[in-house]
Amino acid sequence: MEEIVVISGKGGTGKTTLTASFAVLAGGEAVMVDADVDAANLSLVLTPQQLESHPFIASRRAVLYRERCTECALCRELCRFDAISESYQVDPLSCEGCTVCSRACPEEAIVMAEVVSGHWFLSETPYGKLIHARLEVAEENSGKLVTLLRNRARELAAAEEKKYLLIDGPPGIGCPVIASLSGAARALIVTEPTVAGLHDLQRVLAVCRHFEVPAAVCINRCDLDKDNARAIEAYCNEESVKVAAKIPFYREVTEALVQGKPVVSYTRGPAAGDIVNLWQSISANGC
Amino acid sequence: MIIAVASGKGGTGKTTVATNLALVLAQKIKVQFLDCDVEEPNAHLFLKPELKSAEPVSIPVPQVDRERCNYCGLCAEVCAFNALMVGKETVLIFEQLCHGCGGCAYFCPEKAIKETSRPIGLLERGAAREISFVHGKLNPGEALAPPLIKAVKQTIASFDLTIIDAPPGGSCPVVEALQGSDYCLLVTEPTPFGLNDLAIAVELLKKLHLPGGVVINRSLGGRGEESIVSYCRNERIPILLKMPWDRELASLYARGEPAAAHLPAWGELFAGLGRQILEDERRAR
Numbered sequence: 001m002e003e004i005v006v007i008s009g010k011g012g013t014g015k016t017t018l019t020a021s022f023a024v025l026a027g028g029e030a031v032m033v034d035a036d037v038d039a040a041n042l043s044l045v046l047t048p049q050q051l052e053s054h055p056f057i058a059s060r061r062a063v064l065y066r067e068r069c070t071e072c073a074l075c076r077e078l079c080r081f082d083a084i085s086e087s088y089q090v091d092p093l094s095c096e097g098c099t100v101c102s103r104a105c106p107e108e109a110i111v112m113a114e115v116v117s118g119h120w121f122l123s124e125t126p127y128g129k130l131i132h133a134r135l136e137v138a139e140e141n142s143g144k145l146v147t148l149l150r151n152r153a154r155e156l157a158a159a160e161e162k163k164y165l166l167i168d169g170p171p172g173i174g175c176p177v178i179a180s181l182s183g184a185a186r187a188l189i190v191t192e193p194t195v196a197g198l199h200d201l202q203r204v205l206a207v208c209r210h211f212e213v214p215a216a217v218c219i220n221r222c223d224l225d226k227d228n229a230r231a232i233e234a235y236c237n238e239e240s241v242k243v244a245a246k247i248p249f250y251r252e253v254t255e256a257l258v259q260g261k262p263v264v265s266y267t268r269g270p271a272a273g274d275i276v277n278l279w280q281s282i283s284a285n286g287c
Numbered sequence: 288m289i290i291a292v293a294s295g296k297g298g299t300g301k302t303t304v305a306t307n308l309a310l311v312l313a314q315k316i317k318v319q320f321l322d323c324d325v326e327e328p329n330a331h332l333f334l335k336p337e338l339k340s341a342e343p344v345s346i347p348v349p350q351v352d353r354e355r356c357n358y359c360g361l362c363a364e365v366c367a368f369n370a371l372m373v374g375k376e377t378v379l380i381f382e383q384l385c386h387g388c389g390g391c392a393y394f395c396p397e398k399a400i401k402e403t404s405r406p407i408g409l410l411e412r413g414a415a416r417e418i419s420f421v422h423g424k425l426n427p428g429e430a431l432a433p434p435l436i437k438a439v440k441q442t443i444a445s446f447d448l449t450i451i452d453a454p455p456g457g458s459c460p461v462v463e464a465l466q467g468s469d470y471c472l473l474v475t476e477p478t479p480f481g482l483n484d485l486a487i488a489v490e491l492l493k494k495l496h497l498p499g500g501v502v503i504n505r506s507l508g509g510r511g512e513e514s515i516v517s518y519c520r521n522e523r524i525p526i527l528l529k530m531p532w533d534r535e536l537a538s539l540y541a542r543g544e545p546a547a548a549h550l551p552a553w554g555e556l557f558a559g560l561g562r563q564i565l566e567d568e569r570r571a572r
Contacts, residue, residue: 010327041479044483093462098386098388100388138494138495
C-alpha cells in the first residue's frame with residue numbers, strides 16, 4: 001500500500017479538487033483521508049454515507065474551583081500561556097492542558113478536565129472508504145487528530161488490501177501538515193503560477209525534504225501567468241523536482257466544484273484528461 | 288483599532304484584502320501591518336517592505352543535567368505532551384513535541400532540568416513606505432506556529448489601525464492571531480467549499496465574541512453566491528464587499544502587485560470597505 005499525500009503550502013490551489021478525482025480514478029483501490037481537519041472539504045465532493053462517528057479526546061483543560069482557591073498566585077506565576085486571569089478565571093482558549101497549575105496548586109483547587117476537541121468519522125463513498133474529521137473551532141491538537149486518521153486509514157487499507165492511501169492535506173507547513181506528511185511514500189505539491197504560489201511551494205518543499213518525503217509538483221491553472229509558471233518550472237528543475245503536470249485553467253473545473261462533483265465524473269473533456277494523466281504519472285511512476 | 292482578516296478556507300483572498308486595505312487606509316491614517324500567517328507569510332510579496340531587522344523567536348526546551356538526574360521518571364510523568372521519555376540510564380527529549388510549559392524543570396526533585404531556548408522562526412520588521420510592517424516566518428519542519436504568532440502580536444503598537452493577516456483554518460493558530468482584535472473580516476468565495484469554511488470561521492468569531500463582516504471574492508453573482516448571501520442573512524453578519532471576478536486583478540495578484548496601487552477603481556472599492564468596517568465596528572460597540 002502506498003501513501004500519497006496532496007499538499008500545497010498555499011491554500012486554495014486545488015488540493016481537494018485533485019484528490020477527489022484521484023479517488024475516482026483509483027477505481028476502488030484506495031482509502032481516502034481528509035487531513036484538513038480545520039476546514040474539511042473532501043466530503044463535500046465524495047458524497048459519503050457515515051458508518052461510524054467517534055469523539056476525539058486528546059487534551060485536558062484546567063478547571064479552577066474558587067471555593068478552594070486562596071489566591072496565592074502560584075498558578076498565575078507558573079502558567080506560561082497566560083491562561084489564568086487576575087480574577088482566577090481560566091481562559092479555555094489559552095489553556096494548553098500542560099497540567100502545571102493543577103500539580104502545583106497547594107490547595108488542590110485546580111483539576112484537569114478532558115475535552116472533546118472534535119469528532120472523526122468512517123464513511124462509505126462510491127469510490128471507497130473515507131476517514132475524515134471535524135475539529136471543533138478554536139481547538140488544538142490538529143496534528144494528533146491527523147495522526148489518528150492516518151493510523152485508522154492505514155489499518156483499514158491493510159485489512160481491505162487496498163493499493164493506495166490518498167491523503168488530502170491541509171494548507172500551511174505546521175503541525176497538521178507534518179502529521180499528514182511524515183512517513184508518506186510521496187507528496188504531490190499543488191501550486192499556482194503566482195508569486196505567492198512559488199514562495200509557498202519553496203517552503204513546503206523544504207518541509208518534504210526535512211521529513212525525507214519525495215515530492216512532485218503540479219502547476220494548476222498554469223496558463224494564468226506564464227512568467228510565474230516558467231519561474232516555478234525553472235525552480236523545480238534546479239531542485240530536481242519533477243513537474244508531474246501543468247494543468248491550465250478550465251471552466252469545467254469551477255463548474256464541477258460548484259456542482260460538488262469530482263472533475264473526472266463531471267466531464268470527459270480535456271480537464272479530465274489532464275487529471276487522468278497526472279494520476280497515472282504519480283500512481284505508477286512515483287516521483 | 289485592530290482588524291484581523293481571516294477565512295476558514297485557504298486561498299480565498301485574505302492577503303489581497305489585507306494588503307490593499309492597508310495601502311488605501313495608510314493614505315489617511317497610521318497603519319501597522321502584521322502578517323500572522325507565519326507558516327506561509329505572503330504579504331511582504333505585495334507590500335514589498337524594506338526589512339530592517341530580523342530576530343529569532345525561540346521557545347524554551349528542557350536540558351537534563353546527567354550528573355544530577357537519577358532517572359526517577361517524574362519529568363516524563365509530568366509532561367502532558369509526551370516530550371520526555373526516561374529509561375534506566377537515559378532521558379530522551381523530543382523537542383518538536385515540547386510546548387515549553389516548564390513543568391519538567393519546575394517539578395524535578397533533583398533540580399536536574401534547566402531550560403534552554405530553541406529557535407522556531409524569525410520575526411522581521413520593516414516599513415512599506417508609511418506602513419509599519421512585521422511578519423513571522425516559521426522554520427520549515429517546525430510544528431508550532433502559535434508561539435511565533437504571539438511574538439508577532441507582541442509588536443502591536445499604538446497606531447491608528449493595526450491590520451492582521453491571519454492564517455487559514457479555525458484552530459489554535461487562528462485563535463492566536465484573532466484574539467485581542469476589535470473586528471474581523473472574513474474572506475470567502477462563492478463555492479460550496481467557500482460556504483462550508485465560512486460557516487467554520489463565523490462559528491469561531493462567535494466563540495471569540497468578535498464582530499465581523501464578510502467579503503465575497505471572485506463574485507460572479509451566480510448560484511454559489513445566493514447560498515452565501517442567505518447564510519449571512521440568517522447569521523446576521525453583514526456582507527461588506529463583493530469583489531467581482533476580474534482577470535486584471537488576478538493577473539496583478541499573480542505578479543505580486545496590489546490592485547489598489549494600479550487600478551483606481553479597485554482602490555475605491557477597498558477605501559469603501561475601510562469606511563464600512565470603521566462604521567460597522569462603531570455600531571457593534
